Amino acid sequence: xxxxxxxxxxxxxxxxxxxxxxxxxxxxxxxxxxxxxxxxxxxxxxxxxxxxxxxxxxxxxxxxxxxxxxxxxxxxxxxxxxxxxxxxxxxxxxxxxxxxxxxxxxxxxxxxxxxxxxxxxxxxxxxxxxxxxxxxxxxxxxxxxxxxxxxxxxxxxxxxxxxxxxxxxxxxxxxxxxxxxxxxxxxxxxxxxxxxxxxxxxxxxxxxxxxxxxxxxxxxxxxxxxxxxxxxxxxxxxxxxxxxxxxxxxxxxxxxxxxxxxxxxxxxxxxxxxxxxxxxxxxxxxxxxxxxxxxxxxxxxxxxxxxxxxxxxxxxxxxxxxxxxxxxxxxxxxxxxxxxxxxxxxxxxxxxxxxxxxxxxxxxxxxxxxxxxxxxxxxxxxxxxxxxxxxxxxxxxxxxxxxxxxxxxxxxxxxxxxxxxxxxxxxxxxxxxxx
Amino acid sequence: xxxxxxxxxxxxxxxxxxxxxxxxxxxxxxxxxxxxxxxxxxxxxxxxxxxxxxxxxxxxxxxxxxxxxxxxxxxxxxxxxxxxxxxxxxxxxxxxxxxxxxxxxxxxxxxxxxxxxxxxxxxxxxxxxxxxxxxxxxxxxxxxxxxxxxxxxxxxxxxxxxxxxxxxxxxxxxxxxxxxxxxxxxxxxxxxxxxxxxxxxxxxxxxxxxxxxxxxxxxxxxxxxxxxxxxxxxxxxxxxxxxxxxxxxxxxxxxxxxxxxxxxxxxxxxxxxxxxxxxxxxxxxxxxxxxxxxxxxxxxxxxxxxxxxxxxxxxxxxxxxxxxxxxxxxxxxxxxxxxxxxxxxxxxxxxxxxxxxxxxxxxxxxxxxxxxxxxxxxxxxxxxxxxxxxxxxxxxxxxxxxxxxxxxxxxxxxxxxxxxxxxxxxxxxxxxxxx
Numbered sequence: 001x002x003x004x005x006x007x008x009x010x011x012x013x014x015x016x017x018x019x020x021x022x023x024x025x026x027x028x029x030x031x032x033x034x035x036x037x038x039x040x041x042x043x044x045x046x047x048x049x050x051x052x053x054x055x056x057x058x059x060x061x062x063x064x065x066x067x068x069x070x071x072x073x074x075x076x077x078x079x080x081x082x083x084x085x086x087x088x089x090x091x092x093x094x095x096x097x098x099x100x101x102x103x104x105x106x107x108x109x110x111x112x113x114x115x116x117x118x119x120x121x122x123x124x125x126x127x128x129x130x131x132x133x134x135x136x137x138x139x140x141x142x143x144x145x146x147x148x149x150x151x152x153x154x155x156x157x158x159x160x161x162x163x164x165x166x167x168x169x170x171x172x173x174x175x176x177x178x179x180x181x182x183x184x185x186x187x188x189x190x191x192x193x194x195x196x197x198x199x200x201x202x203x204x205x206x207x208x209x210x211x212x213x214x215x216x217x218x219x220x221x222x223x224x225x226x227x228x229x230x231x232x233x234x235x236x237x238x239x240x241x242x243x244x245x246x247x248x249x250x251x252x253x254x255x256x257x258x259x260x261x262x263x264x265x266x267x268x269x270x271x272x273x274x275x276x277x278x279x280x281x282x283x284x285x286x287x288x289x290x291x292x293x294x295x296x297x298x299x300x301x302x303x304x305x306x307x308x309x310x311x312x313x314x315x316x317x318x319x320x321x322x323x324x325x326x327x328x329x330x331x332x333x334x335x336x337x338x339x340x341x342x343x344x345x346x347x348x349x350x351x352x353x354x355x356x357x358x359x360x361x362x363x364x365x366x367x368x369x370x371x372x373x374x375x376x377x378x379x380x381x382x383x384x385x386x387x388x389x390x391x392x393x394x395x396x397x398x399x400x401x402x403x404x405x406x407x408x409x410x411x412x413x414x415x416x417x418x419x420x421x422x423x424x425x426x427x428x429x430x431x432x433x434x435x
Numbered sequence: 436x437x438x439x440x441x442x443x444x445x446x447x448x449x450x451x452x453x454x455x456x457x458x459x460x461x462x463x464x465x466x467x468x469x470x471x472x473x474x475x476x477x478x479x480x481x482x483x484x485x486x487x488x489x490x491x492x493x494x495x496x497x498x499x500x501x502x503x504x505x506x507x508x509x510x511x512x513x514x515x516x517x518x519x520x521x522x523x524x525x526x527x528x529x530x531x532x533x534x535x536x537x538x539x540x541x542x543x544x545x546x547x548x549x550x551x552x553x554x555x556x557x558x559x560x561x562x563x564x565x566x567x568x569x570x571x572x573x574x575x576x577x578x579x580x581x582x583x584x585x586x587x588x589x590x591x592x593x594x595x596x597x598x599x600x601x602x603x604x605x606x607x608x609x610x611x612x613x614x615x616x617x618x619x620x621x622x623x624x625x626x627x628x629x630x631x632x633x634x635x636x637x638x639x640x641x642x643x644x645x646x647x648x649x650x651x652x653x654x655x656x657x658x659x660x661x662x663x664x665x666x667x668x669x670x671x672x673x674x675x676x677x678x679x680x681x682x683x684x685x686x687x688x689x690x691x692x693x694x695x696x697x698x699x700x701x702x703x704x705x706x707x708x709x710x711x712x713x714x715x716x717x718x719x720x721x722x723x724x725x726x727x728x729x730x731x732x733x734x735x736x737x738x739x740x741x742x743x744x745x746x747x748x749x750x751x752x753x754x755x756x757x758x759x760x761x762x763x764x765x766x767x768x769x770x771x772x773x774x775x776x777x778x779x780x781x782x783x784x785x786x787x788x789x790x791x792x793x794x795x796x797x798x799x800x801x802x803x804x805x806x807x808x809x810x811x812x813x814x815x816x817x818x819x820x821x822x823x824x825x826x827x828x829x830x831x832x833x834x835x836x837x838x839x840x841x842x843x844x845x846x847x848x849x850x851x852x853x854x855x856x857x858x859x860x861x862x863x864x865x866x867x868x869x870x
């Protein structure tokens with residue numbers, strides 16, 4: 001629906017848990033999702049964990065009449081799992097793959113193979129240009145001992161960088177996806193504070209859904225309660241975020257989530273709950289700039305500093321791992337050398353007996369080679385991890401410098417003009433290239 | 436230098452050929468480069484192939500007084516090799532790593548390990564916001580049989596995407612680097628046509644340098660003439676590109692390249708020639724939009740179509756390679772199975788003699804495992820390559836659709852208003868998010 005100066009947009013987001021042959025009732029759930037999307041006719045549908053392209057194509061066919069425009073984002077070994085369906089023409093798409101995403105040898109966690117990324121689609125909503133982002137961050141497998149925290153913080157950093165730098169020309173920004181972060185987690189605060197994105201659950205005028213907006217709940221039959229400990233009832237890790245611009249304001253009129261079951265069906269759409277937000281875009285006829293207060297700016301500096309510390313912890317950890325790999329490699333090499341020396345003795349001291357049983361000789365050699373191969377690959381991998389972490393840390397340092405400069409300008413301006421607001425310090429969302 | 440309505444910017448770009456212990460006279464050349472940069476005091480220095488961080492730190496120290504702002508872009512195993520030095524404060528940086536970049540097993544070509552990328556730095560030039568990009572694309576090792584062509588075309592595609600989507604808020608765009616493409620190569624045309632970037636060599640009012648602006652010349656003592664065949668005198672593969680905006684026009688007042696030698700030194704700065712461009716940014720007090728003609732738009736459609744064909748060729752090739760890897764893997768598995776069966780015979784038919792000499796048995800088993808390991812890794816790698824190629828092809832298809840729609844709008848508008856220009860079709864540089 002749209003009239004002269006407001007446009008209504010219904011946005012849907014769901015982590016589909018679509019691992020073929022492994023996720024429970026996968027084909028049946030896709031059929032249910034397709035039916036529901038066809039009936040509901042959202043403007044924009046953002047899906048995550050659509051791991052199989054066949055399932056994407058099934059949905060594409062099913063939704064051909066109501067959502068003629070769609071895009072599947074490919075990346076990594078398996079894919080990014082990200083898909084977007086839209087009523088409105090998609091004008092352009094772009095994918096940014098996170099530089100860090102777990103470890104290939106943690107195959108049971110599987111994140112590395114997924115090539116986690118953020119996908120962007122540019123579409124027109126009435127006369128407005130909307131940049132729509134869909135993403136899925138690295139999972140948190142243990143709240144207490146989260147070895148992936150630095151990776152997730154770097155992903156959140158890259159996500160905010162990507163959104164900030166690509167949305168300068170957008171009138172509206174909409175982000176949906178499974179961030180795998182609680183509302184107050186570092187990466188989440190970093191994302192919202194730096195980009196100025198608003199959380200539709202917190203901003204909505206009307207809410208219908210799970211308690212506290214939770215999206216991974218104990219009442220969902222696909223969820224084992226053990227996974228949720230220490231959060232008995234569930235957690236909120238899926239989001240629809242939005243942001244306006246000088247050309248349009250965005251309001252969230254209502255928001256809803258599914259509640260762990262679907263009427264007339266034996267099981268829900270997924271192990272995650274689905275989110276729907278009704279956004280209202282109000283057009284301005286004039287351009288306005290809003291200002292950020294001192295407190296918010298200082299808070300942003302604190303958040304980025306905290307993120308930088310977290311990345312540094314990851315750096316030390318990766319450095320230690322790389323050192324261990326190198327040391328083990330050297331030991332493998334030494335072992336191989338030793339074996340060759342022992343084997344060479346009979347040849348040098350003619351007549352001496354070969355001290356090695358042949359079988360053990362070959363087995364030991366194979367072991368040495370395996371150690372050498374594995375440790376060299378690990379060494380290369382940790383080097384790449386280090387580079388990515390160092391890169392993010394560098395960018396954060398630079399960011400903190402820029403923010404502190406702004407803060408200084410702000411304080412000086414307040415000193416000279418205690419009642420007014422300094423014109424050079426804008427909203428968080430305004431820390432953008434166009435500033 | 437800057438006055439009220441024009442800003443002069445001197446931009447420098449050089450591929451430093453900085454492979455420690457392999458590139459000739461590496462430390463001496465870095466000392467020469469540092470001296471020259473210190474003396475010349477360019478506004479913006481864009482360096483490629485600074486493979487070692489130690490060399491970056493050497494330059495950073497040397498240039499601390501004249502170029503207090505700098506950034507080193509980290510990526511991949513070795514790094515991206517990209518560095519930027521600036522007189523003007525760098526406000527923000529961002530790195531995009533190309534999704535395709537050669538093959539890890541082509542270690543002698545080394546590109547894969549470099550983690551080729553495009554680095555962005557946002558800085559203020561007077562009152563203008565400049566987005567400065569530095570990049571280095573995959574090398575071309577054979578002009579006739581260029582197996583990396585699809586990779587380079589995808590890199591050029593991603594480069595133009597990255598520049599278009601991140602520069603919506605910029606008043607000036609400056610791109611420098613070693614594109615490893617001749618001026619009329621597909622990727623180069625794609626980049627310039629889609630973004631509207633202008634080539635400083637073609638636009639300059641004054642030029643002083645090698646014939647035809649060449650940057651890899653036969654007269655350079657580090658170049659073996661064999662490499663250049665069939666181009667006797669040399670080729671032009673390094674560029675400084677620029678683009679204005681509705682807020683500022685950019686003109687190239689003069690441009691120069693080194694000529695294969697440095698006065699008072701026994702050898703040049705690098706195997707590539709260095710580029711210097713003097714840009715003049717003219718501020719508008721009013722906002723103006725320029726329009727693109729029908730011919731240019733149709734040409735852009737042709738170029739993207741050509742790029743899509745090239746990517747499709749790469750797709751078929753990668754599919755074939757993946758199939759070969761799978762087949763070889765199956766053969767390795769069959770061989771292992773056969774060996775185990777033969778070895779099992781004596782155990783089953785008691786008393787029969789072991790038909791295998793023990794040594795050959797173990798060697799064969801190791802061979803089988805090696806085949807299995809290698810082919811599975813290759814299979815994973817080719818799958819990732821396929822995803823990236825398919826992703827780029829998808830984006831190109833979408834791009835062609837959008838462009839054709841514009842073309843249709845253009846034709847319709849001309850039909851109704853044969854003399855005027857249709858307001859909805861803008862300059863190439865205007866195919867941007869803000870459009």
